[in-house]
Amino acid sequence: MNVSGADPASTARLNRVYPWVVLGISSLTVAAAFGCRGAFALFFVAVVEEFHWSRALAAGALTLGSVAWTLSAPVWGHMLDRLGPRVVFPAGAGLMAAGFVVSAMTRDVWHYYLGMGLLVGLGFAALPMTSQATVISNWFVRKRGMAMGIAAAGIGAGIALVVPATEELIVALGWRSAYLVLAGVMLAAVVPLNLFVQRRRPQDIGLLPDFGATAPAGNGRGRHAGDGGVTLATALHRFRFWALALGFVSGAIPLHMLLVHQVAAMVDAGYTREFGSWVLGLTGFFTIFSMIGMGALSDRIGRDWAYYVGSVALVAGILMILYVDDVPRALLLGLFPPVYAVGFGSRQSLYPTIAADIFHGPHFGVIVGVLAVCIGMGAGVGPWLAGYLHDLSGSYASSCWTAIALSGFSMVCIWATAPGKGAEA
Secondary structure (H helix, E strand, O other): OOOOOOOHHHHHHHHHHHHHHHHHHHHHHHHHHHHHHHOHHHHHHHHHHHHOOOHHHHHHHHHHHHHHHHHHHHHHHHHHHHHOHHHHHHHHHHHHHHHHHHHHOOOOHHHHHHHHHHHHHHHHOOOOHHHHHHHHHHHOOOOHHHHHHHHHHHHHHHHHHHHHHHHHHHHHHOHHHHHHHHHHHHHHHHHHHHHHOOOOOHHHHOOOHHHHOOOOOOOOOOOOHHHOOOOHHHHOOOHHHHHHHHHHHHHHHHHHHHHHHHHHHHHHOOOOHHHHHHHHHHHHHHHHHHHHHHHHHHHHHOHHHHHHHHHHHHHHHHHHHHOHHHOOHHHHHHHHHHHHHHHHHHHHOHHHHHHHHHHOOOOHHHHHHHHHHHHHHHHHHHHHHHHHHHHHHOOOHHHHHHHHHHHHHHHHHHHHHOHHHOOOO
16 A cells, blocks of 8 residues: 555644554554463463473473563564564464464473473564554654654553453363463454555555654654664664663563562452452553553653653552561552553663663664563573572562662663763764
8 A cells, every 4th residue: 555646634643643553553463462362371270280290390381481582583573673563463373373373282290391381482482562662653643752662552452361261261161271362363364454554654545643743854764864874783783772771681680570579468468369360450451541641751851761650669569568567458459550561661661661762773673682681581590580589589679679670770770871961873
């Protein structure tokens, strides 16, 4: 589809409508990817019960998937730069679907590692917010934070909708059939929408960014199209890249410490697991709104200041877990989820936005793919580090203080990147 020869009224109408189509597809894609991957916790219980595997052995599939996600992210980023989202996103969704099918046919542990581990991990790496940012940053410039937030809201929506629905499927049909349904969701919804409707940039169909209000620089391929843009090799020699990388790692570690261990900390304090699950579920619900809110806030007050607000909220959530024995039940249920959700939103929606503001251009896909490795490292190290420190000390106190210190260091790193300076030249 190209409207370069269309009448002005049709072009204006598409300029108003198509950015929302692009944004909706991105949000749906991350909702399906995160929701289906998040359902691992439910399949984990069912698989352990059927095969009597140890929990460590069964959980190893997700660890393998995280390794595959982290290592393949730069490759997917390079492919996005060369081939675009209409190839990469359907390929990622197809790999996830193949992984679910293999998992449904599991008879031995290596089947599960191949399916839920390797294939799902590789496919998922093509679809998260860092990948969606390569498309969204082309369509939105002035309201980029808001747009990233709307797309990132799909993460919370996917977890809130897909995970409970998967539990119902497992109860009604069994875990093998539930896996096949998830494969069908990826193939029936995510693949065709990205293959036939998604577009890398508005200029590809004769439109302009920001609903037609912003003319592209150069040839429309980025701010630095004239000289080929900032390449990965150039970015690797820039202080701002490494400050951003350190900020991503040190910011992701405390986020995932809290995400994985909050229920265990509540149980240690005498709350039931069901209560902890309610708190976690409410966190997912509030995350939908915090993603949008943090993105929009960053458009108004700047990416760095929005990040500081989110980091303070994350520290407040950590302190509530640190002193969970003294926090009343009603306050924990009513205050912790929205506060922690603001901290969550300051990471998932702002990381790709800050990276796009600094490195947007024809090589942004591979650059943000390398930065995604840092996020993946934080997501992998955080839960392990919290558990290790708990095993050493017998409580989560040392984990919480470590998380607070890392959150502060992350704020310093983001300050050092100076997002307000604009793009790298």
